[in-house]
Amino acid sequence: MKFTALQKKEERPLAGYKRFEAPGPAYIEDYLEVKDRQIPVIGTRLGFMDRLGAVKMRWGFGRSGYRVLPGVYAVGHPVPDSPVLVSANYKLSFDALRRELSGIAAWILVIDTKGVNVWCAAGKGSFGTAELASKLARTRLADLLSHRKLVLPQLAATGVSAPELAKGARFQAIWGPVMAKDLPAFLAAGMQKDKEMRLVPFGLRDRMAVAPVEFTQAAPFFGAALALSCLYALPGDAQWFGRFLGILGFSWGAILAACFAFPALLPVLPFRAFALKGALLGTAWGLCASALLGAPLLGAAGLALASAATVAFLAMGFTGASTFTSQRGATLEVERGLPWMLGALALALGLGLGSRLFGI
Amino acid sequence: MRTLYYLKNGESLELDSLHCTGCGACVDVCPHAVLVIGERAACDDEDDTPSSDEVARIVNRAACMECGACAKNCPVRAIKVESGVGCAQAIILGKLRGTAPDCDCAGGKSGSCC
Numbered sequence: 346m347k348f349t350a351l352q353k354k355e356e357r358p359l360a361g362y363k364r365f366e367a368p369g370p371a372y373i374e375d376y377l378e379v380k381d382r383q384i385p386v387i388g389t390r391l392g393f394m395d396r397l398g399a400v401k402m403r404w405g406f407g408r409s410g411y412r413v414l415p416g417v418y419a420v421g422h423p424v425p426d427s428p429v430l431v432s433a434n435y436k437l438s439f440d441a442l443r444r445e446l447s448g449i450a451a452w453i454l455v456i457d458t459k460g461v462n463v464w465c466a467a468g469k470g471s472f473g474t475a476e477l478a479s480k481l482a483r484t485r486l487a488d489l490l491s492h493r494k495l496v497l498p499q500l501a502a503t504g505v506s507a508p509e510l511a512k513g514a515r516f517q518a519i520w521g522p523v524m525a526k527d528l529p530a531f532l533a534a535g536m537q538k539d540k541e542m543r544l545v546p547f548g549l550r551d552r553m554a555v556a557p558v559e560f561t562q563a564a565p566f567f568g569a570a571l572a573l574s575c576l577y578a579l580p581g582d583a584q585w586f587g588r589f590l591g592i593l594g595f596s597w598g599a600i601l602a603a604c605f606a607f608p609a610l611l612p613v614l615p616f617r618a619f620a621l622k623g624a625l626l627g628t629a630w631g632l633c634a635s636a637l638l639g640a641p642l643l644g645a646a647g648l649a650l651a652s653a654a655t656v657a658f659l660a661m662g663f664t665g666a667s668t669f670t671s672q673r674g675a676t677l678e679v680e681r682g683l684p685w686m687l688g689a690l691a692l693a694l695g696l697g698l699g700s701r702l703f704g705i
Numbered sequence: 706m707r708t709l710y711y712l713k714n715g716e717s718l719e720l721d722s723l724h725c726t727g728c729g730a731c732v733d734v735c736p737h738a739v740l741v742i743g744e745r746a747a748c749d750d751e752d753d754t755p756s757s758d759e760v761a762r763i764v765n766r767a768a769c770m771e772c773g774a775c776a777k778n779c780p781v782r783a784i785k786v787e788s789g790v791g792c793a794q795a796i797i798l799g800k801l802r803g804t805a806p807d808c809d810c811a812g813g814k815s816g817s818c819c
């Protein structure tokens with residue numbers, strides 16, 4: 346039983362031997378015939394569907410299945426001497442790579458990272474030394490080359506060990522730039538990086554680019570806020586709808602602040618812990634909203650607390666999208682922060698109820 | 706771009722400069738410019754013969770996200786760091802399931818990276 350399962354897995358086709366069954370993926374423009382093999386030549390221009398796919402991924406639709414078949418591809422007209430660029434089989438990584446390669450001749454080795462991007466896959470180990478060595482063997486890439494060097498994305502270094510790769514697969518790893526956009530300059534400079542190319546950028550644009558993902562992940566919070574607002578606005582008299590709208594606007598505002606204002610303001614918010622940064626932002630929003638709603642004292646305190654706890658929690662989740670947080674730091678934040686958040690939320694609900702019952 | 710710092714960053718990073726050969730692999734893979742190659746500081750222990758005069762040095766520990774890339778790629782294992790994913794969801798999920806933190810994210814980080 347085990348053997349057949351293993352065999353099946355081994356038999357899964359790889360790109361770079363035979364042609365794809367027509368029509369095949371749109372990014373394949375041609376085939377290069379080398380040593381009886383048909384190496385797909387990929388285009389360097391992204392089409393409308395590629396861009397649409399990227400937008401869909403960002404907003405969380407159709408994530409799974411957005412993969413590239415692992416194997417060997419070509420860009421331009423590579424010769425045995427041409428460089429080899431290694432890519433994850435996450436379609437966005439693959440697209441980010443190929444769009445930078447116009448006018449460049451290279452081999453592309455796509456390895457199976459289960460459709461996950463380079464950094465996350467390297468962290469999990471699926472973009473790792475073993476997978477790379479296995480694809481090198483199965484694609485017989487060395488047959489096409491006159492050298493044994495691979496250009497790897499630098500962020501794969503958390504998963505791939507260059508010393509082990511040299512020992513196990515006799516390939517030399519060369520760490521390329523972090524961002525695909527620096528590849529042409531890197532290759533033109535004889536595979537030299539400057540310091541900038543090694544750094545992971547996390548500027549405003551990068552932070553806002555991951556915001557939609559956070560937004561879609563916050564969907565349950567929007568739902569819970571809707572349900573709570575319905576209840577909180579009771580009794581169902583003539584003013585129900587007005588109260589409902591007010592509290593809904595407040596709570597959705599807090600979630601939106603966490604999804605969009607938080608990443609925008611990340612560097613200027615004080616404290617290192619994301620939860621504290623978030624708590625501050627949440628309190629600010631809670632106080633603003635109370636003023637707008639004209640909430641009485643107890644109610645305002647409740648709103649500020651509820652908002653602080655919610656934004657703190659969502660902000661803490663942004664550690665996953667950030668590029669500079671350590672596991673031990675995030676663990677500390679979770680362990681210390683969660684009890685406070687839950688406590689604050691409970692207290693906020695109590696205050697809110699008190700405020701509604703007694704009108705203070 | 707200004708450097709962003711985080712809690713406990715770099716606290717577990719250890720560099721054994723006695724065995725470091727100054728090859729620069731760690732500097733090359735670090736995404737936060739935590740390390741540089743520079744002259745070895747004077748050696749207190751006279752019995753030990755350092756393997757090189759140029760060694761890696763930690764110059765910005767607080768920027769270290771403990772990703773482990775340097776340790777994984779040091780040919781002489783001169784670096785130690787307790788690495789892992791710095792992601793709160795992964796940690797919460799791990800705690801709920803009683804497993805090690807594991808991120809389930811497919812997008813998120815570095816969507817525009819190569």
Ligand code: SF4
Pocket residue numbers: 718734735736737738739740768769770771772773774775776786
């Ligand atoms: S663990 Fe990562 S961030 Fe820290 S020094 Fe090593 S490579 Fe740099």
Ligand code: SF4
Pocket residue numbers: 724725726727728729730731732760761778779780781782783784
């Ligand atoms: S990779 Fe290891 S041997 Fe090379 S410079 Fe860094 S610490 Fe020293």
